[in-house]
Amino acid sequence: MEQDKFDLVVIGGGPGGYGAALYATSAGLKVALVEKGALGGTCLNRGCIPAKAFLETAAVQRHVAHAAEFGIETAGAATVNFAVAQARKQKVVDGIVKSLGGFMKSKKITILDGVGSLAAARTVTVTHPDGSTSKLTGTNVVLASGSVPRTIPGFEPAGAVMTSDEVLMLDTVPARMAVIGGGAIGCEFASTFADLGSQVTILEGLPKILPGLDTDVANVVVRTFKKKKIYIRTGVKVLGHTPTDAGGTVVHYSAAGSADGATTDDATHAATLNLEVDAVVVSIGRRPYADQLGLQETAVKVDDRGFVEVDEYCRTGEPGVYAIGDLINTPALAHVGYAEAILVTKHILGENPAPVNYARVPWAIYCHPEVAFVGPDEQAARDAGHDVVVAKHQFRANSRAQILGELDGLVKVIAKKQPDGTAGQILGVHMVGPWVTEQLSGGYLAVNWEANVAEVAEFIQPHPSLTELFGETVLSLTGRSLNA
DSSP, X not given: OOOEEEEEEEEOOSHHHHHHXXXXXXXXXXXXXXXXXXXXXXXXXXSHHHHHHHHHHHHHHHHHHTGGGGTOOOSSOOOOOHHHHHHHHHHHHHHHHHHHHHHHHHTTOEEEESEEEEEGGGEEEEEOTTSOEEEEEEEEEEEOOOEEEOOOTTOOSBTXXXXXXXXXXXXXXXXEEEEEOOSHHXXXXXXXXXXXXXXXXXXXXXXXXXXXXXXXXHHHHHHHHHHTTOEEEESEEEEXXXXXXXXXXXXEEEESBOBTTOBOOOGGGGSEXXXXXXXXXXXXXXXXXXXXXXXXXXOOOBOTTSOBOOOTTOBOSSTTEEEOGGGSSSOOOHHHHHHHHHHHHHHHTTOXXXXXXXXXXXXXXXXXXXXXXXXXXXXXXHHTTOOEEEEEEEGGGOHHHHHHTOOOOEEEEEEEEOTTSOEEEEEEEEXXXXXXXXXXXXXXXXXXXXXXXXXXXXSOOOSSOTTHHHHHHHHHTTTOOSOO
């Protein structure tokens, strides 16, 4: 069989994959992309976009619930028609998928529907849905097959038990929900469904939810979750569940910790406890999905956790073959996938690109209150050997936050202490509060440009704005301030 030849063949149509295809095409390369499902991958179809659509539904519910405080009278309590929210979410997703496909075709990218597997000499076999096959060869190949939700033995998706994939297809709001896993994804789901009226319990195995976050930031989330009546159980181990006749299930777990992030030695908390719920969301992270890539005839290596091994330029052990996105052991963020796609294309073109600095990528968690950060937190900066100066300011003192009625949150800036005791280079910026995911860019630029406090303090922030809090926090590190 004669094989089609391309400058670049991409396996996987998620952010990393379609990002690589689009960027390489804009650089003049002839590109083919293989995708077995809808374009957009997890992020667009089963992750970022649909989850945030539901978070926006929850935000509207919060606004309506507090409308009277703004002088808007409503006739009785608002009700949630989640079937409408589901339909709206799907319309948004379908629209973006369609637009993406049309845009890629307009750029003359060859898109093949099917499962791609890699053999020797950068040959890719595509198995199409009807069972037929075709072959492609690429001067270069990018593996970008993404990830799938991790599961727990005994909690495989069925009935009341679901992963992040299934929960996004709900058309009703469960009255009682258990979220297993208190990381970023688990907290987003907990926040969403609590705001929509669910009684939510988070079951987390570690001593606190959102491990790895700056302590001051995580504490704000915990306090706000308590206001939402989200019940947090930490230091627990889920043991199994027993389905009920009503369609729900009873989750069995042992608890060595106590509620709301604290721990205890009380023997009563070591017993097996039961939690009856209408839905269980298993949210313990995702695993790389190299399952259908073949690779046996190549020098591509997969480690014991399933990640494809790469160097700082995302090169695998097979010449001309790269891997990016959730398939490799880097931050599992769509925007990191984009950055890796750009890096790979520039490397293919011989442009000598700088590797991605994973220690300084932006992070965003879209629960309510939102979390956004870049660079090390206070403890991590100290652990790295830095003598630091820290400033933090509360959103409750910010005029725009007061106008919005969103008072929970803070901005925290960590800077190096200079020999004279003043604050120098900005190492980390950590935020929690209203729309902080939209405010991080200034902090991101400061950290990545290795700017000093005195330099950033010169920049003028608009008034009234939420971003003023970042500016004032930096200004206070100069030893002078307006409002501190």
